[in-house]
Amino acid sequence: xxxxxxxxxxxxxxxxxxxxxxxxxxxxxxxxxxxxxxxxxxxxxxxxxxxxxxxxxxxxxxxxxxxxxxxxxxxxxxxxxxxxxxxxxxxxxxxxxxxxx
Numbered sequence: 223x224x225x226x227x228x229x230x231x232x233x234x235x236x237x238x239x240x241x242x243x244x245x246x247x248x249x250x251x252x253x254x255x256x257x258x259x260x261x262x263x264x265x266x267x268x269x270x271x272x273x274x275x276x277x278x279x280x281x282x283x284x285x286x287x288x289x290x291x292x293x294x295x296x297x298x299x300x301x302x303x304x305x306x307x308x309x310x311x312x313x314x315x316x317x318x319x320x321x322x323x
Contacts, residue, residue, distance in 0.1 A: 231241040243254035266273050 231237045
């Protein structure tokens, strides 16, 4: 995994910016975020509304997938597959001997 990250750092511009954001000064993270925002707005300016729709669809798919991942924990819980001791049966009630008058 480290080799892939190190190889990504050698990609011109994007890799250099990422390496500087991770290993650089504390302000480098903010410069990186600003540069990514400028690139996003530039791409929206060039490509237009289809990019906005595509990003919205990707965001909604990611949100829905995140909700599914968060809520499916009970479906695959290992503790639920263990045998559970059954509770004792409640005592039987005897019928009352009262008769209607």
